[in-house]
Amino acid sequence: MRYLPLTNEDRAEMLAKIGVGKIDDLFADVPAGKLLPEPPALPPHKSELEVERVLGHMAARNLPAGSLPFFVGCGAYKHHVPASVDHLIQRSEFLTSYTPYQPEIAQGTLQYLFEFQTQVAMLTGMEVANASMYDGSTAAAEAVLMAHRLTKRRKAVVAGNLHPHYRGVIETISAMAGDQVTALPPQPAGNEDVSAALDQESSCVVVQTPDVFGHVHDLAPLAEKAHAAGALLIAVVTEVVSLGVLTPPGDMGADIVVAEGQSLGNALAYGGPYLGLFASRQKFVRQMPGRLAGQTVDADGRRGFVLTLSAREQHIRREKATSNICTNSGLCALAFTIHLTLLGEAGLTRLARINHANAVKLADALAQLPAVSVLNSAFFNEFTIRVPGDAATVVEALAQRRVLGGVPASRLDPGRPELKDLIIVASTEVNTDEDRAAYAAALGKVLA
Amino acid sequence: MNEQTITTAPTPATFTGNRALDIEEALIFETGRPEVTGVDLEEPAALTPRLGGLERKAPIGLPGLTEPEAVRHYVRLSHKNYGIDSGMFPLGSCTMKHNPRLNEKMARLAGFGDIHPLQPLSMVQGALALIAELARWLRELTGMPAIAMTPKAGAHGELAGMMAIKAALAARGDKRSVVLVPESAHGTNPATAALLGYRVEPVPARGDGTVDPAEVEKHLNSDVAAIMLTNPNTCGLFERDIVAIGDAVHRAGALFYADGANFNATVGKVRPGDLGVDAMHINLHKTFSTPHGGGGPGAGPVALSAALAPFVPVPFVLADAEGVRLVEHAAGVGAYAKPFGRLSAFHGQFGTFVRALSYMLSHGSDGMRQASEDAVLNANYVRAGLRDLLSQPFGDRACMHEVLFDDRWLDGTGITTLDVAKALIDEGYHPMTVYFPLVAHGAMLIEPTESESKASLDLFIATLRDLAFAAKAGEKARFLDAPRLAPRRRLDETRAARTPVLRWRKPPPAQAAE
Known part of the structure; x- marks a missing residue:
């Protein structure tokens, strides 16, 4: 067994040193009859070559995004990741380290987390950011719980155009915790007035920009109304590249900004692992969930970094903690920060402009088809089209023509007839003019 | 060549502050510049933006580094970190075992790494099969009939398991408000219970470091929803009365949550399902050796007993006579009839699933034991x-x-x-x-x-x-x-x-x- 260094001679010698006759003597506390006499009924060990065969066959039954014109988004985006990112995150000292409990030998992790937190704060227009959460949706739910703690109210108002899966996570945790949620119905045209649902019991309003249908929103008026009602504005961003060109939520009055960070540095990987970004105002920091890296000095006066403000956390506070979270998404955050450092402001801005331009070109190409209408006037790299008939059938027919044309809105939110004919379409820097032409041609044929 | 003289002088101060391989490294904000980039991108097509007048007005201030500068920055940072590959890392309760590189290679196959969570299902049949296969291995190893796969870390798995318990109690019209947590428990246990609105009641350990069933009995009544017990416990001891504790908990109408953080001690030797456990999360990053990555990502699937099996979060993969399917929304199916909601945006830590299955296939049943x-x-x-x-x-x-x-x-x-x-x-x-x-x-x-x-x-x-x-x-x-x-x-x-x-x-x- 290639991963186990002990030999049978070692084992015998060690048992003798311990003073027992056989290994099961060390399992003597297991209640009678509960120790399995032999290994469970599963296959025996395999060589690397055999494992590669088994998993290779499974992988071959999936169609990789990079193998055809690809326009699927809705919270996970296909971007190009520089080769050095994946190389660097696989360095042993990053890959095989743990939460930096011993900061003297974890300065690598702590410094990149400090840099990551600064980048996230800058990008979102906020003052502080944590060391990351599981994903954008769990970050959104944690933001709601934080707003409840800050306002001492227990009701969240959730915009209709928030990603339905994010809404689902907020609703699930709220229902279980005994908190209220007012979730508004989706408005595919993008003209929803969320503020009407605010009242004196609302702790927060959760709104996404660009929203799930791709519309971009000026949050300033909503922030003003939320604050007037004594509530906080939680802004959700599922496509973090948009912050390269769009006014950040922090500049529009948001109190907490959460985002999905997968777009930078991280593979699609069928939905995870990803990383949630979580940023807020300095004055709220002691109610923030999650890990925080902070700067300090060592015994020789040299700058160094540690995990800090842990009095918020479960390992200290137990049932009084701000969250039950124990980890962050360390390695995903590392991939994010490396990719963003490689891009820099110049690269990120250009990347965002390319994404926007590609989406505009695609929207114009699809709008040329007589049966298709584009719902958005303002969008970043994602927009919604209306097609005649059932959108899910159209998407499947496109796939048969080797174009992955987007997400039928009904897949995210079934049971709403008004979404049946909508496809949410994303276009990033990976798409070429040929891809766009292929999409328009395929859609024309499918609808003909 | 002259013979070298070895002296025992104290470590010298250096001009740079560096000490040979240990090189001081500035922050990216001190060395990078906003106009510099390490990524070559084409000039975007000229067009009138359709951003609704919401273009950024002010610079962001993000520094950039060219590729050689960036590579050196992160390599130098990596030198300041200790990993399992550096040496022995006996961090109790955290299970820092070797991370096989085969698992990394498998997770990066395009058919696993480059598939989107919302692709048409006809194009991700291998991914659904992988989730079903991993669940099958976990069911065998735990002796429990159902696995909720989406929780993204151990504490998230605890949350899922305790939600399943809360949902099951609610379904039988039973409102209970207390959760028992032994003093030796991980901090996540009481934090999870409190998040769900439960009052946490600590149970002291007896003199030998384990939980005394008589002490548990004293705390049990019709208001107790569950006990959260770690086995083996955080003192490294097998809870020798675990079966009696489980029986007492069930007699009181409560449910038995086991913290599976230490499952790595008993895989292939003892099945939690045989001990009366109703729910147990499994830290794939501990027991099944997926990399800890400086503090995540983890993965925390939850094994559920027959009593809790209907209460899984969506989405889940169903493998039955009709084949392998994905259930994404609240209307449940078959044995999973009453999903309580959703805990993450997509299907859980799929990339971690690939690594864990790669580990399991490598070790096999005999190797894991x-x-x-x-x-x-x-x-x-x-x-x-x-x-x-x-x-x-x-x-x-x-x-x-x-x-x-x-x-x-x-x-x-x-x-x-x-x-x-x-x-x-x-x-x-x-x-x-x-x-x-x-x-x-x-x-x-x-x-x-x-x-x-x-x-x-x-x-x-x-x-x-x-x-x-x-x-x-x-x-x-x-x-x-x-x-x-x-x-x-x-x-x-x-x-x-x-x-x-x-x-x-x-x-x-x-x-x-x-």
């Missing part, structure tokens, strides 16, 4: 090597995969558990877990894992013995000044918490001109 036995053997070997010098809070008895010492052996030395940990750093080790569990004073929790060879353990034992003799001989400087050889000496954590500096800010001009 051997790994558990070796993990337990290694921990007991460390115990045997140190029992005459170090003190054990519950006496010298067989442990499972980790061995717990307290700090009584340091009495009168002026040296603390923390000092011992820091001295181990100078010796080239990552320290053990310290000050956890709280039930042992000045706890030192050592988990060698099955990845260590006998020679490695012998050196570790010899090192700790040497430190113990030094402590007892009054060589305080070796401890109080430690670490002396790490990239940093002890860091001022009080200052970090009192005046938090959580991000870089541009220094004011006067300071910048210094």
Whole structure:
């Protein structure tokens, strides 16, 4: 067994040193009859070559995004990741380290987390950011719980155009915790007035920009109304590249900004692992969930970094903690920060402009088809089209023509007839003019 | 060639502050520039933006580095980190075992790494099959009929399991408000219960470090929803009365949550389903060796008993006579009839699933059983090597995969558990877990894992013995000044918490001109 260094001679010698006759003597506390006499009924060990065969066959039954014109988004985006990112995150000292409990030998992790937190704060227009959460949706739910703690109210108002899966996570945790949620119905045209649902019991309003249908929103008026009602504005961003060109939520009055960070540095990987970004105002920091890296000095006066403000956390506070979270998404955050450092402001801005331009070109190409209408006037790299008939059938027919044309809105939110004919379409820097032409041609044929 | 003279002069100060391979590294904000980029991108097509007038008005301030600068920055940072590949990392309760590189290779196959969570299902049949296969292995190993796969870490799995319990109680119209948590539990247990609105009632341990069923009985009544019990517990001991505890809990109409953080001690040896457990999360990053990555990502699927099986979060993969399908929305199917909602945006930590299955296939049923036995053997070997010098809070008895010492052996030395940990750093080790569990004073929790060879353990034992003799001989400087050889000496954590500096800010001009 290639991963186990002990030999049978070692084992015998060690048992003798311990003073027992056989290994099961060390399992003597297991209640009678509960120790399995032999290994469970599963296959025996395999060589690397055999494992590669088994998993290779499974992988071959999936169609990789990079193998055809690809326009699927809705919270996970296909971007190009520089080769050095994946190389660097696989360095042993990053890959095989743990939460930096011993900061003297974890300065690598702590410094990149400090840099990551600064980048996230800058990008979102906020003052502080944590060391990351599981994903954008769990970050959104944690933001709601934080707003409840800050306002001492227990009701969240959730915009209709928030990603339905994010809404689902907020609703699930709220229902279980005994908190209220007012979730508004989706408005595919993008003209929803969320503020009407605010009242004196609302702790927060959760709104996404660009929203799930791709519309971009000026949050300033909503922030003003939320604050007037004594509530906080939680802004959700599922496509973090948009912050390269769009006014950040922090500049529009948001109190907490959460985002999905997968777009930078991280593979699609069928939905995870990803990383949630979580940023807020300095004055709220002691109610923030999650890990925080902070700067300090060592015994020789040299700058160094540690995990800090842990009095918020479960390992200290137990049932009084701000969250039950124990980890962050360390390695995903590392991939994010490396990719963003490689891009820099110049690269990120250009990347965002390319994404926007590609989406505009695609929207114009699809709008040329007589049966298709584009719902958005303002969008970043994602927009919604209306097609005649059932959108899910159209998407499947496109796939048969080797174009992955987007997400039928009904897949995210079934049971709403008004979404049946909508496809949410994303276009990033990976798409070429040929891809766009292929999409328009395929859609024309499918609808003909 | 002249013969070299070896001197014992103190470490010299250098002009750069660097010490050979240990190179000081500035922050990216101090070396990078906003106009620099390490990514070549084409000029975007000229067009009138359709951003609704919401273009950014002010610069972001993000620095950029070219590729050679960026690579050097992160490589130098990596040199300041200790990983399992660097040396022995006996961090109790965290299970720092070897991370096979095959698993990384498998997760990066385009058919796994480059598939989107919302692709048409006809194009991800292999991914659904992989999730179903991993669930099958987990069902076999736990002896439990259902696995909720989407929780993204251990604490998230706890949340899912406790939600399933809450949903099951609600479904039978039973409103209960208390959760029992033994004192030795991980902090996540009480935090999870509190998040769900439960009142947490601590259960003290008896003299041997385990939970006494009679004590549990005293706390049980019709208001108790569940007990959250870690097995093996955080003292490294198998809860020998676990079956009796489970029976008592069930008699009271409550449910049995097991924290599976230490499942790695018993995989292939004991099945939690045979012990009466209703829900148990499995840390794939511990037991099944997916990389910890500096603190995540983890993965925390939850095994559920027949009583809880209907209450899984969506989405889930269903493998039955009709084949393998994905259920994404609340209307449940078959055995999974009452999903309680959704816990993450997509299907859980799929990339971690690939790595875990790769590990399981590699080890096989026989190898996983051997790994558990070796993990337990290694921990007991460390115990045997140190029992005459170090003190054990519950006496010298067989442990499972980790061995717990307290700090009584340091009495009168002026040296603390923390000092011992820091001295181990100078010796080239990552320290053990310290000050956890709280039930042992000045706890030192050592988990060698099955990845260590006998020679490695012998050196570790010899090192700790040497430190113990030094402590007892009054060589305080070796401890109080430690670490002396790490990239940093002890860091001022009080200052970090009192005046938090959580991000870089541009220094004011006067300071910048210094």
